[in-house]
Amino acid sequence: MGVEMLADNYANKGLTISSxxxxxxxxxxxxxxxxxxxxxMEDYSRKYEGQFFSMYQYRYGILKERVLQNxxxxxxxxxxxIDGQVVIKKDKILxxxxxxxxxxxxxxxxxMKNKLNILQDVEMGVDDVxxxxxxxxxxxxxxxxxxxxxxxxxxxxVLHNDDFLKxxxxxxxxxxxxxxxxxxxxxxxxxxxxxxxMSPQKPLPPPSDQPRKxxxxxxxxxxDYANSELSVELLKQYLAGELGxxxxxxxVAQISHLVMAxxxxxxxxxxxxxxxxxxxxxxNTSKFSPESLELFDQxxxxxxxxxxxxxxxxxxxxxEICLPQQKMHRSIFHKSKQYVNxxxxxxxxxxxxxxxxxxxxxxxxxxxxxxxxxRKYLTKDIATSADIDMRIMENTVKWQNIVPTAPDTLYCYxxxxxxxFTLVTETPHVYFAAxxxxxxxxxxxxxxxxxxxxxxxxxxxTLITIPCFSTTGQIVVLDLQSLTCEAISIFAT
Numbered sequence: 432m433g434v435e436m437l438a439d440n441y442a443n444k445g446l447t448i449s450s451x452x453x454x455x456x457x458x459x460x461x462x463x464x465x466x467x468x469x470x471x472m473e474d475y476s477r478k479y480e481g482q483f484f485s486m487y488q489y490r491y492g493i494l495k496e497r498v499l500q501n502x503x504x505x506x507x508x509x510x511x512x513i514d515g516q517v518v519i520k521k522d523k524i525l526x527x528x529x530x531x532x533x534x535x536x537x538x539x540x541x542x543m544k545n546k547l548n549i550l551q552d553v554e555m556g557v558d559d560v561x562x563x564x565x566x567x568x569x570x571x572x573x574x575x576x577x578x579x580x581x582x583x584x585x586x587x588x589v590l591h592n593d594d595f596l597k598x599x600x601x602x603x604x605x606x607x608x609x610x611x612x613x614x615x616x617x618x619x620x621x622x623x624x625x626x627x628x629m630s631p632q633k634p635l636p637p638p639s640d641q642p643r644k645x646x647x648x649x650x651x652x653x654x655d656y657a658n659s660e661l662s663v664e665l666l667k668q669y670l671a672g673e674l675g676x677x678x679x680x681x682x683v684a685q686i687s688h689l690v691m692a693x694x695x696x697x698x699x700x701x702x703x704x705x706x707x708x709x710x711x712x713x714x715n716t717s718k719f720s721p722e723s724l725e726l727f728d729q730x731x732x733x734x735x736x737x738x739x740x741x742x743x744x745x746x747x748x749x750x751e752i753c754l755p756q757q758k759m760h761r762s763i764f765h766k767s768k769q770y771v772n773x774x775x776x777x778x779x780x781x782x783x784x785x786x787x788x789x790x791x792x793x794x795x796x797x798x799x800x801x802x803x804x805x806r807k808y809l810t811k812d813i814a815t816s817a818d819i820d821m822r823i824m825e826n827t828v829k830w831q832n833i834v835p836t837a838p839d840t841l842y843c844y845x846x847x848x849x850x851x852f853t854l855v856t857e858t859p860h861v862y863f864a865a866x867x868x869x870x871x872x873x874x875x876x877x878x879x880x881x882x883x884x885x886x887x888x889x890x891x892x893t894l895i896t897i898p899c900f901s902t903t904g905q906i907v908v909l910d911l912q913s914l915t916c917e918a919i920s921i922f923a924t
Contacts, residue, residue, distance in 0.1 A: 455672070458643055458687035458787050459739050459774040466784035466793070470755035470851055472844065483838045483845050490850045491538055494606040494831060497627035498536050502608035505625055506534050513622075518610065525585035529613045534625075537581040539605040539835075541808055543568040544577075546840060568840065571811045581609055581619070588619040595621055600826050602808045604835030626829040629879045632858040632890040636791030638912045643687045645787070646670065646738075646919075647907040649745065649798065649865030650899030653730065654697040655722040662904050665921050667730065671737045686908060689738055692865030692897055693745020693781060693798025695730075696723045719749055724763060731776070732766040741777045741785065745798035745866060754800065754834060754843040755851065756781040782833065782852070784859070790911060795859035799866035801827065801834045801852075802896070804841050821873050824864055824894045828854070828877065833862075858890045861914065865897040870905055870918035872896075 461467075506513075508520035516532040524535055545565045569577050579590045579601055590596065591614065601607065601624070610623040651663060668674045672683045698718045734740060744750035744759050751757060758778040761771040770776040779785070782801075785794035805823045806814050813819065827833045834852035837843035843852075876891045893914045898905045909916040 455684050455738060456641060456643065456687055457739050458645070458790070460688075460741060460777050461786040461788045461790075462774075464784075464786040466786070466857070469784050470780040470782055472755075472757060485848045486838070486846045486850050487538075489846075489848050490604070490832065490853055491606055493850070493853060493855055494627045495536055497831070498606055498608045498625060500628045502534055502536065502625045505623075506608075506610055513610075523585040524581065524583050524588050527588065527613050527619065529615070532610070532612055534608050534610040535581070535583075536606070536608045537583040539601045539603060539607060540580045540582050540587070541568075541601075541603045542578040542580070543808065544570045565807070567809075567811075567814070568807045569810055574810070576810060577808065581607075588613070588617055590621045591618050592621045597810075597813060599624055600805070600809070600813075600822060602805050602836055603839045604832065604837070605830045606832070607830070627831040629828075629877050629890050630831060630854045630856055630858050631879070632860065632888075632892075633791065633793060634888075635860065635891075639790075642685045643790075643911045644685045645688050645690060645909045645911060646686045647690045647692055647863065647865065647895070647897045647909070648900050649692040649897045650694045650901050651691070651727075651730070652694055652697040652747070652899075652901040653723050653726040655720050656726070660901065662900075662921050663726075663730065666900070666906065667733045669919075669921060670734050687738060688787065689734060689740045690785070690796070691740060691742045692796060692863070693743050694747045694866050694899065695742070695745070696727050696748050697901075698747045724749070728764060728766045731764060735767055735770065735775060739775050739777070741779050743779045743781045743783055743796070743798055743865075745781065746800055750781075752842050754781070754837055754841060756798075787911070792861060792911065793857065793859045794861045794863065795833070796861075796863040797833065797865065799864045799897075800841060801836070802864040802867065804836050807840070808836070818871070820864070820867050820869075820896045821871050821894060824862065824896065825873070825875055828858070828862065828875065828892055828894075831855075859892060861893045861895065861909070863895040863897055866899050867896040868898065869903065870896060870898045870907055872907075872916045874914070 506518045509517055511518050513532060519531060519533040521527050521533045521535040524537055527533060527535060546568045576593050576596060579596055580587045581590060590609065606627060608625040609621050611619050611621045614620045665674065669683065670686065670689065672680045696719060699720055731740060742759060744756045748759060749763060750759050757780055761768060761778065764771050764776065767776055772778060782795065782797040785796065786792065802820055802823050806819065831854045832852055834841060837852065873894045874891060875894060876889050878889050895907060895909065895916055897907050898918065900906065904921050905918045907916055907918055
């Protein structure tokens with residue numbers, strides 16, 4: 432659905448705004464649902480001197496058994512044949528024998544030309560400077576695939592078969608089982624891959640009698656008054672039900688909640704600052720202009736009377752860089768400070784689990800860093816394909832880990848014997864990633880095990896990519912009854 436708001440009409444001809452109060456049934460977040468604080472960390476409990484070994488071990492331990500469950504169901508151990516060859520399970524990569532069809536469980540590791548290297552930074556004496564993040568970790572000038580390996584505590588093997596690896600994305604941090612044959616020492620010809628068994632999913636609630644919709648927006652990138660976009664002003668008016676036809680207003684009246692999924696505020700361009708030599712800028716210089724914070728505060732104040740709002744931080748927002756990003760400080764919401772963390776204005780982490788009152792639907796969302804980082808692992812032809820964001824999102828569900836590349840190429844907190852990014856106990860009904868280049872929506876159905884079981888219900892997940900508003904002028908609206916979604920275009924031309 433597209434709603435075209437022409438700037439010349441707005442500025443010159445004027446728009447007739449109805450004096451009627453928009454009748455809207457607001458939808459608030461559920462109170463104290465069991466995953467409401469899944470990614471929240473208390474300030475006093477954070478310890479950054481820890482290593483990531485414990486986090487890696489936990490991830491491997493929690494997902495290995497679920498991978499084994501699916502791999503045994505598909506390939507077995509000495510009881511099934513493929514092309515006349517008996518399939519054998521190997522307990523360790525070191526046990527693989529040349530020429531023997533076998534499978535093994537391990538962690539994927541990807542070696543890439545442009546990947547950041549802390550050891551190299553230490554050697555060059557620049558490890559105290561936040562490095563510039565490359566647009567891609569692979570050499571985009573070459574057609575060569577990155578080196579993909581599988582590893583466990585016994586060793587590593589390089590995976591060979593470019594056609595298979597192009598069709599089946601595997602990135603650092605994934606826990607999988609692979610089937611194949613060692614064609615020479617340390618080189619494993621991959622033929623098939625198995626992912627962890629799915630975590631359970633809560634039953635879908637019965638549909639509500641009252642139509643309700645949720646709006647998502649990301650990438651407002653508010654900067655200053657001189658660069659203030661008319662499309663943002665039109666968005667405020669649209670959400671308030673003050674623009675468009677009667678049909679538009681009737682549609683908007685069903686939008687019961689707004690989720691702002693990151694990158695609401697634009698950073699100052701550090702290249703304009705002569706004293707800046709890294710992503711943080713000089714020690715005493717803020718990354719944000721006062722006007723950008725004021726514009727964000729004004730946007731919240733303008734929309735809040737119309738509907739409840741939930742706010743997630745993103746890569747460029749005033750929040751810590753490590754995932755999971757913690758809630759933005761309440762002082763940023765100056766004009767609406769009395770509503771912060773009330774049912775009307777909830778400040779969330781990134782990622783975040785979300786549940787709306789009386790809906791029973793479980794949402795899991797990110798501001799998009801996880802998807803954008805995985806895209807950097809891919810060669811140009813794959814990374815620029817039309818459906819790549821959906822493919823990546825679907826794979827993170829199959830991997831049962833929404834941020835597998837942390838901590839290798841994404842900054843994250845060094846968790847002690849835990850990994851909150853793994854889907855350990857639950858699979859969401861709706862999974863969204865914000866700040867992407869375009870809108871897309873897809874529903875996938877995945878079995879809990881490779882072996883069909885009539886007593887086990889498959890998981891159905893609605894995947895949504897939310898486009899960056901500042902570049903596309905689009906928001907996304909999800910119908911809570913049908914779990915269908917559409918992009919609404921707000922044009923300012």
